Amino acid sequence: MSRLTGRDPSLLRRINSTVVLRALRGSDTSAAHALTLTELVRATELSRPTVEGVVEGLIETGLVAEAPDDPDEAPVPSRRGRPARRFRFRAEAGHLLGVEIGPHRVAAVLSDLTGRIAGTVAREVAETATADVRLERARGTVAELLRRTDVARDTLRAVGVGSPGIVEADGTVRLGTALPGWTGLPLGERLRRSFRCPVLVENDANAGVLAEHWKGAARGVDDVVMVLAGLSPGAGSLIGGRLHRGFGGAAGEIGALHLLGREATPERLLSTTDEPLHPLDEAAVARVFAQARGGDERAGRAMDRFLARLVHDVAALVLALDPELLIVGGWASGLDGVLDPLRAELERYCLRPPRVALSLRGETAVATGALRLALDHVERELFAVEGAEAG
Known part of the structure; x- marks a missing residue:
């Protein structure tokens, strides 16, 4: 050169x-x-x-x-x-696409080159669906969105994708226990077959924190942790306004902390009987929480155990990163009273407790953050000067 x-x-x-x-x-x-x-x-x-x-x-x-x-x-x-x-x-002059591929639904959001939303579509998918079925549902959701908005596929300039799991730079899911057949899946490569533009794949919690920073509870805040509180909670972090993925993309996988010698599994924490909760899915957990709110004592104790585990896991991350703001998303963001126990326990465990807030993007956070990935990519293309060096 x-x-x-x-x-x-x-x-x-x-x-x-x-x-x-x-x-x-x-x-x-x-x-x-x-x-x-x-x-x-x-x-x-x-x-x-x-x-x-x-x-x-x-x-x-x-x-x-x-x-x-x-x-x-x-x-x-x-x-x-x-x-x-x-x-x-x-x-x-072009369009951007954000796609969420989750355990129970896939969603797509379309925008123009400024990030202004043009349309969204979401579809349910079975938790037990194979990787091929899940990917086909995602493709169908995108196709429906493009039809509804009358946007040609060849106008897409970039596609962002948010998915559970540890995602490598090329879009391969190195470890993904939340979805059947997801570990080792070359997700980026499989999706690139459907598009004539760059496809960028990111962990769902990382996508979520990008969405909150862009259009949610973390606007104007550059040191943020967002927890997607589910059966295996994950977290996305911004440090100085930049997404922190870690060396191998595994930063924020706090759902694995139970592997460090803890015996209580989520199945037992959330059980209202002497047997593990089965099947362990979001619908079953929602029923336990509903029973707790209705005054059921055993369900109340189960909910308290689960929240205590979540607080301990979150506290470990807060101690390590010292964020200004902690955002709670995922299905736990809909729990009545989730913020008060979080705040109280963080006061106990953390040297400088952060502000705590619920996600403002809700169930749209992952797809919106994936769209932000696509927008960031296009902005680098539009405004970078490095491309001139090849000449």
Whole structure:
């Protein structure tokens, strides 16, 4: 690769293009707006000829278009001729997709290039479904969403996927005990066959914390832990605003803490009899919690045992990471009174207890976070200058 200098014309063109595109798109994805050439010159501090050339190039790529005259803009009596041309970022130039593949449902959410949601579809799937059946349900859900929104598949620029398990960089699920046939599944490779764009696979709890940081309870907070509280709880963490995956993608797998010499399994913790709870699924757990809220003493003790285990697991993570905010998601986020015991126990165990809040994204968190993955990928493509180095 040749050495680049500040006078390299390809690098300069790329930098100038990025600066103009950022100005048109806006720093906030909801704030894309139309600007005149004069406004672009002022915003970018580039020369007018440079801006004119960049804009024409971006129009050719389809990322920028001339905006119609603003009917609300008051005319200027002294101005002669047509109004100044205005240009806008074409958010509709491509689409992004976020997909959740979970134990009981698959969901898909579609957006334009600013992350503005265009539609969502969710479908149930059996907990016992094979990997092939689950993947086919996910493909069918995506196809239905594209039909409903009248979006062509070839306009997709990136697809993000959230799934339980330890996920490697290439999208392979190294360990996934929550779904049948998931361990060792080349999930990214299997899904890439259905798309002509990058497919990025992430652990579901990691996707969840991205969603809360983007559009949920963690907006404006850069040190966050989100716990997806289920039968085997997992956690996603942001440290300094960056997702912390760990060396092998296994960070936050607090559901495995019971392997460290503890004898009580979730089946026994949640049992209201002398036998382990079977089948151990979310519906069965929901029944136990409903009985507890109804005053059943044995169910109440089972619920207390489960929450105590969850608190201990969460406290270990809080002690290690010292987050500003702890978010509780997953089906446990719907439990009455889950926050008070969490706060009380964290006060006991943690040197500096974090704020505790329920997820604002709820059951949409994983798919929304997967969409954020896709948006991050496209933004790196649109605004990176490294691509010029290959020239």
